[in-house]
Amino acid sequence: MVQINFANKEIQCKVVYYGPGMSGKTTNLEVVHQKAPQTAKGDLTSIATEGDRTLFFDFMPLDLGNIAGIKTKFQLYTVPGQVYYNSTRKLVLQGVDGIVFVADSQGDKIEECIEAIENLKTNLTEYGRDLETIPFVIQYNKRDLPGALPIEELQARLNPTGAPYFEAVAATGEGVFPTLKALASLVLESINRDKGDVPGSSARTGVSGPTRPAAAAAGPRRVAAAGPRRVAPKPVAAQAPAGRGPARATQKRPAGRQSAAAAVEAPSQPRARPAKRAEPMRRPAAKTGKVKIKERADKGRLMLVLAVAAVIIGAVGFVVLKFL
Amino acid sequence: MPKQMRQQTDAQLRESRLVFYKHDIQTIDSTLRDFLSRSKSKAALLVDKDGHLITQEGSTEKTDTDTIAALVAGCFAATREMARILGEDEFSALFHQGRKDNLQLSLVGTRTILGVLFDDTTTIGMVRLYAAETARKLSSTFRKIIARADADPTGGSSDIGAGFSEAAANTLENVFGE
Ligand SMILES: Nc1nc2c(ncn2[C@@H]2O[C@H](COP(=O)(O)OP(=O)(O)O)[C@@H](O)[C@H]2O)c(=O)[nH]1
Ligand SMILES: [Mg+2]
Numbered sequence: 198m199v200q201i202n203f204a205n206k207e208i209q210c211k212v213v214y215y216g217p218g219m220s221g222k223t224t225n226l227e228v229v230h231q232k233a234p235q236t237a238k239g240d241l242t243s244i245a246t247e248g249d250r251t252l253f254f255d256f257m258p259l260d261l262g263n264i265a266g267i268k269t270k271f272q273l274y275t276v277p278g279q280v281y282y283n284s285t286r287k288l289v290l291q292g293v294d295g296i297v298f299v300a301d302s303q304g305d306k307i308e309e310c311i312e313a314i315e316n317l318k319t320n321l322t323e324y325g326r327d328l329e330t331i332p333f334v335i336q337y338n339k340r341d342l343p344g345a346l347p348i349e350e351l352q353a354r355l356n357p358t359g360a361p362y363f364e365a366v367a368a369t370g371e372g373v374f375p376t377l378k379a380l381a382s383l384v385l386e387s388i389n390r391d392k393g394d395v396p397g398s399s400a401r402t403g404v405s406g407p408t409r410p411a412a413a414a415a416g417p418r419r420v421a422a423a424g425p426r427r428v429a430p431k432p433v434a435a436q437a438p439a440g441r442g443p444a445r446a447t448q449k450r451p452a453g454r455q456s457a458a459a460a461v462e463a464p465s466q467p468r469a470r471p472a473k474r475a476e477p478m479r480r481p482a483a484k485t486g487k488v489k490i491k492e493r494a495d496k497g498r499l500m501l502v503l504a505v506a507a508v509i510i511g512a513v514g515f516v517v518l519k520f521l
Numbered sequence: 522m523p524k525q526m527r528q529q530t531d532a533q534l535r536e537s538r539l540v541f542y543k544h545d546i547q548t549i550d551s552t553l554r555d556f557l558s559r560s561k562s563k564a565a566l567l568v569d570k571d572g573h574l575i576t577q578e579g580s581t582e583k584t585d586t587d588t589i590a591a592l593v594a595g596c597f598a599a600t601r602e603m604a605r606i607l608g609e610d611e612f613s614a615l616f617h618q619g620r621k622d623n624l625q626l627s628l629v630g631t632r633t634i635l636g637v638l639f640d641d642t643t644t645i646g647m648v649r650l651y652a653a654e655t656a657r658k659l660s661s662t663f664r665k666i667i668a669r670a671d672a673d674p675t676g677g678s679s680d681i682g683a684g685f686s687e688a689a690a691n692t693l694e695n696v697f698g699e
Binding site (some may be wrong): 198200201202203204205208209211233234237239240242244253254256258261262264265267269270272274284285288289291292293374375377378381382385386388389506509510513 | 539540541542543545546547569570571572573574575585587588591592593594595596598599600602603615681684685686687688689690692693694696697698
């Protein structure tokens with residue numbers, strides 16, 4: 198949920214890039230990290246495996262600065278796409294304010310995309326949320342590949358509700374900003390949505406500006422951003438599930454990726470359609486806790502989850518201590 | 522019917538929009554300062570379960586606290602999931618031991634996490650003791666904030682100035698326009 202803090206006049210919104218494995222979610226975040234204005238972006242932190250696959254999430258804070266007197270911050274996350282990481286994927290969705298679904302346009306990936314959307318819906322339901330009421334856009338990525346399906350077909354199969362969509366080649370940066378811009382706009386509208394034009398509605402905004410001690414988050418906390426930071430989980434790799442690569446992070450993305458992402462962008466023509474959702478967005482009705490967890494804990498699965506969790510906890514602890 | 526109502530309350534506890542006013546943060550900050558001086562800890566962060574930093578006290582100037590907040594929430598979420606699989610209600614505290622500094626995370630109420638950074642000028646026992654007391658104080662503050670949020674169906678959005686939408690569009694154009 199959007200956090201609104203009138204003490205230091207700040208709102209924080211959580212955006213999650215969702216989609217099947219390898220569709221380009223992490224690449225999207227890397228492009229945003231590279232191209233966003235210095236003053237806006239924070240570090241990109243990834244908790245990834247040695248094979249450079251997202252293990253838990255990538256995270257990047259984005260500070261939009263002052264909007265009508267309110268400091269507006271976005272927190273961008275990606276999830277791991279692989280099917281067996283569902284438990285961690287679900288955790289990242291907690292309290293989400295807006296979702297970008299990154300689809301792989303290739304014909305042989307369509308089933309994975311459909312499965313991922315279904316999985317997204319299921320996971321949201323478990324939080325008592327509904328995709329129909331959450332700001333949501335779809336990005337058809339990898340438009341450069343010969344196997345990419347025509348947009349009409351992707352639309353028909355992946356976007357029956359007519360969410361706004363964008364074409365992208367995240368690897369070159371194309372379409373990445375338009376996608377995020379559209380989603381951010383929906384999220385900010387959603388904050389303002391319930392608000393009628395009540396006279397004097399901004400009265401309480403007058404409760405004065407920052408009042409916090411100097412150490413608190415009054416000014417922009419971050420000046421320059423370092424390069425993307427890859428985080429090495431502690432070497433508890435022995436516990437990592439076999440065949441999925443030891444859970445140790447790499448220093449670099451495969452050669453060429455960073456520079457590719459920096460490449461000049463052809464002016465993309467994202468064909469956004471206005472969301473034609475029938476009803477105004479509204480708070481989700483409560484329907485929590487009733488859905489059965491799909492992943493029944495048979496023993497192997499439990500061990501896997503525990504191993505992954507152990508690695509994650511180790512990694513996160515390591516990072517946190519390194520930071521402080 | 523009553524069951525449905527209770528369900529709604531649970532969901533609200535978890536999902537209502539958190540809106541903090543000046544006096545809320547003042548109350549929370551003073552509770553945290555009190556905690557720091559009594560437990561002799563270095564810094565305290567209060568993070569909501571979604572990963573948003575609520576407030577911080579103590580020496581955190583050089584720290585990227587937004588990222589820390591996201592990691593703390595992720596860490597706690599992973600622990601909670603393990604607890605669920607193992608049939609525990611919730612592991613209410615987590616301890617990370619470093620060579621010099623240690624980090625203790627504990628649950629405050631239903632949706633916030635208190636992160637405490639401390640070194641060997643104090644002990645884990647002291648930190649736990651005072652953290653538990655502080656968690657009780659803070660959860661009562663949070664209950665009030667959540668109760669107020671439920672009483673105000675606009676979720677505080679009515680307090681956002683009228684020019685917000687237009688200004689937002691301009692900002693997005695500036696940041697993402699190409
Ligand atoms: N050809 C092509 N490759 C892409 C594009 N976007 C991402 N990739 C590549 O797809 C692979 C997976 O990307 P990644 O961002 O790690 O996927 P994630 O699993 O969704 O995070 C990487 O090798 C990227 O370089 C694109 O638009 N076109
Ligand atoms: Mg990834």
